[in-house]
Amino acid sequence: xxxxxxxxxxxxxxxxxxxxxxxxxxxxxxxxxxxxxxxxxxxxxxxxxxxxxxxxxxxxxxxxxxxxxxxxxxxxxxxxxxxxxxxxxxxxxxxxxxxxxxxxxxxxxxxxxxxxxxxxxxxxxxxxxxxxxxxxxxxxxxxxxxxxxxxxxxxxxxxxxxxxxxxxxxxxxxxxxxxxxxxxxxxxxxxxxxxxxxxxxxxxxxxxxxxxxxxxxxxxxxxxxxxxxxxxxxxxxxxxxxxxxxxxxxxxxxx
Amino acid sequence: xxxxxxxxxxxxxxxxxxxxxxxxxxxxxxxxxxxxxxxxxxxxxxxxxxxxxxxxxxxxxxxxxxxxxxxxxxxxxxxxxxxxxxxxxxxxxxxxxxxxxxxxxxxxxxxxxxxxxxxxxxxxxxxxxxxxxxxxxxxxxxxxxxxxxxxxxxxxxxxxxxxxxxxxxxxxxxxxxxxxxxxxxxxxxxxxxxxxxxxxxxxxxxxxxxxxxxxxxxxxxxxxxxxxxxxxxxxx
Amino acid sequence: xxxxxxxxxxxxxxxxxxxxxxxxxxxxxxxxxxxxxxxxxxxxxxxxxxxxxxxxxxxxxxxxxxxxxxxxxxxxxxxxxxxxxxxxxxxxxxxxxxxxxxxxxxxxxxxxxxxxxxxxxxxxxxxxxxxxxxxxxxxxxxxxxxxxxxxxxxxxxxxxxxxxxxxxxxxxxxxxxxxxxxxxxxxxxxxxxxxxxxxxxxxxxxxxxxxxxxxxxxxxxxxxxxxxxx
Numbered sequence: 001x002x003x004x005x006x007x008x009x010x011x012x013x014x015x016x017x018x019x020x021x022x023x024x025x026x027x028x029x030x031x032x033x034x035x036x037x038x039x040x041x042x043x044x045x046x047x048x049x050x051x052x053x054x055x056x057x058x059x060x061x062x063x064x065x066x067x068x069x070x071x072x073x074x075x076x077x078x079x080x081x082x083x084x085x086x087x088x089x090x091x092x093x094x095x096x097x098x099x100x101x102x103x104x105x106x107x108x109x110x111x112x113x114x115x116x117x118x119x120x121x122x123x124x125x126x127x128x129x130x131x132x133x134x135x136x137x138x139x140x141x142x143x144x145x146x147x148x149x150x151x152x153x154x155x156x157x158x159x160x161x162x163x164x165x166x167x168x169x170x171x172x173x174x175x176x177x178x179x180x181x182x183x184x185x186x187x188x189x190x191x192x193x194x195x196x197x198x199x200x201x202x203x204x205x206x207x208x209x210x211x212x213x214x215x216x217x218x219x220x221x222x223x224x225x226x227x228x229x230x231x232x233x234x235x236x237x238x239x240x241x242x243x244x245x246x247x248x249x250x251x252x253x254x255x
Numbered sequence: 256x257x258x259x260x261x262x263x264x265x266x267x268x269x270x271x272x273x274x275x276x277x278x279x280x281x282x283x284x285x286x287x288x289x290x291x292x293x294x295x296x297x298x299x300x301x302x303x304x305x306x307x308x309x310x311x312x313x314x315x316x317x318x319x320x321x322x323x324x325x326x327x328x329x330x331x332x333x334x335x336x337x338x339x340x341x342x343x344x345x346x347x348x349x350x351x352x353x354x355x356x357x358x359x360x361x362x363x364x365x366x367x368x369x370x371x372x373x374x375x376x377x378x379x380x381x382x383x384x385x386x387x388x389x390x391x392x393x394x395x396x397x398x399x400x401x402x403x404x405x406x407x408x409x410x411x412x413x414x415x416x417x418x419x420x421x422x423x424x425x426x427x428x429x430x431x432x433x434x435x436x437x438x439x440x441x442x443x444x445x446x447x448x449x450x451x452x453x454x455x456x457x458x459x460x461x462x463x464x465x466x467x468x469x470x471x472x473x474x475x476x477x478x479x480x481x482x483x484x485x486x487x488x489x490x491x
Numbered sequence: 492x493x494x495x496x497x498x499x500x501x502x503x504x505x506x507x508x509x510x511x512x513x514x515x516x517x518x519x520x521x522x523x524x525x526x527x528x529x530x531x532x533x534x535x536x537x538x539x540x541x542x543x544x545x546x547x548x549x550x551x552x553x554x555x556x557x558x559x560x561x562x563x564x565x566x567x568x569x570x571x572x573x574x575x576x577x578x579x580x581x582x583x584x585x586x587x588x589x590x591x592x593x594x595x596x597x598x599x600x601x602x603x604x605x606x607x608x609x610x611x612x613x614x615x616x617x618x619x620x621x622x623x624x625x626x627x628x629x630x631x632x633x634x635x636x637x638x639x640x641x642x643x644x645x646x647x648x649x650x651x652x653x654x655x656x657x658x659x660x661x662x663x664x665x666x667x668x669x670x671x672x673x674x675x676x677x678x679x680x681x682x683x684x685x686x687x688x689x690x691x692x693x694x695x696x697x698x699x700x701x702x703x704x705x706x707x708x709x710x711x712x713x714x715x716x717x718x719x720x721x
Contacts, residue, residue, distance in 0.1 A: 049392075050392075051392065083393075085389075089386060093387060094487070095405065095486045096405070097486075104394065104404065104405075108404060109395035137485075315701075321661070322660070323664055323667075323674070325697075328693040328694060331690055427559070431664075441563065462564070462567060465559060
């Protein structure tokens, strides 16, 4: 087991956003978290990288167990060095070129030499098809290109797991495909472990090894993509899928 | 109305010679105020409640009162305070003769500019989206590293137009240094004016010199902004 | 020179005498703001107009004012305007009240500052608003007056408040041409005491200004919140 998360809870201003959420991730897993907006899935993901501090819960990572609410600065820094995060709105550093965005975590964060970082950075940019844009600033790139650089930035640090927070939600529809394609190839060809919060059902069906359906701060149902999409057990899961995938759902019901 | 052109021609170089003092006063105050102002901005954003309150009151007081009163107040206060200090140290120095009023002017304009810059830096730092910090933390940088490499460089570009404004206003503000008997552009013009009662001519010369100085400063900032703000360029 | 201890009681004692002259300070300030707003409106109109001459004049004027120290302009107006009036119209205005020269100076300055505020606010209103107004049959003038300007005014409000505060602070310079306003009176009190109590009097003046600034800030904040809701 790569990562084992138990009992995560979190409230904002008295409203419970997460209630006792558990999750297990194995090496090479692609866990897709689905759920209506406000279900707490993004908050959960952010808690894993301490961008949000959970009120309770534990994380066991590489056999080391720590309390999410009271982790030391050192422990947080360690977790962040072994994980990476891809943001909904990319959050590329506006004052750095694409390549600098990718190498900053290597040079400043991990003390890797500039030359080596550059090689790793170029390789990462190549994997996402952004090699030709290495010297461009974020303001000169389209949303899809920025997100691909965001993904390159994440894979360059060779993390044990990458957390994707709705990586295609801010993109124009015609740009979604290029980003999903990159993510798919990372999962299937590189075997990178991912936790992905998304609304892209096709991606979940094709790539996920494990699908988690969340609503109102709890995990309602989880299982393989096949389980969740074809034989959802819970009424709430069915309702959700029916709204998101009406056509497919009707077809499945007919068969 | 007949302007005394000959007088104006004669006086212009004299007034222009005061530009050196004006610029020294401006640059010195600005260079002293930049780090202090930045530090106060950081306190306003991350300091403890008490310090935040102190900084806020300071900024509010300085920004809420006319600079001419700040000059009059500090010019009657500083020499006496220094005098008390010197006497307490047992030194045999006559402060009222030993200290060039230029330095009082530097203190006054630094105090004033610090408050303005603190406000500019605070809002510039605030204007950088939170996601920049999050992204930096997520790739394993410390918050100090993110500050130094990502947030401050961006905030500087955001702050640049305001810093330009502050500099232009500072140059103009130093025209009041004559109240402290500093021999800047304005003071020289004033002396020339009252010498032959050619008030209008002298002040038109003064006006002209300030116009040139401010233009140079604005061109300078424009060039700097173009350089350090290159990353904001239009889509290629 | 003897170093005297700070006398707080003098600060409080002088306040009533000083406040008697606050009306002069306010009158100069408010007159300049009203007249300056008219000038600023005119300049903003020039900047937004299609007429290149109007644009150049308005932008040039603003640029020059931006580069002119208030005290220099004040002296130019105070010493130059009587000469100009005499030469052009044979008017004798030397004995005009000094407040008038102050108002003229600060009107010229405020007009330049505020024209930028007006221009930026007008340009910040979505042009679609104008198009929508014209499309439902309003005349261009009606569209500007009834749709564009009210929205621009709300946008301009915070910067207008700042400009008002700045103008009142600049107005403090009026004492240098001999106007007996708040600071002028303060200097008189200091002179009556043979140069003593400078600290106390100046600090008292600063307190008056500080309170005034805070009050104006609050006022504009309230107005802004009120308009943001409505």
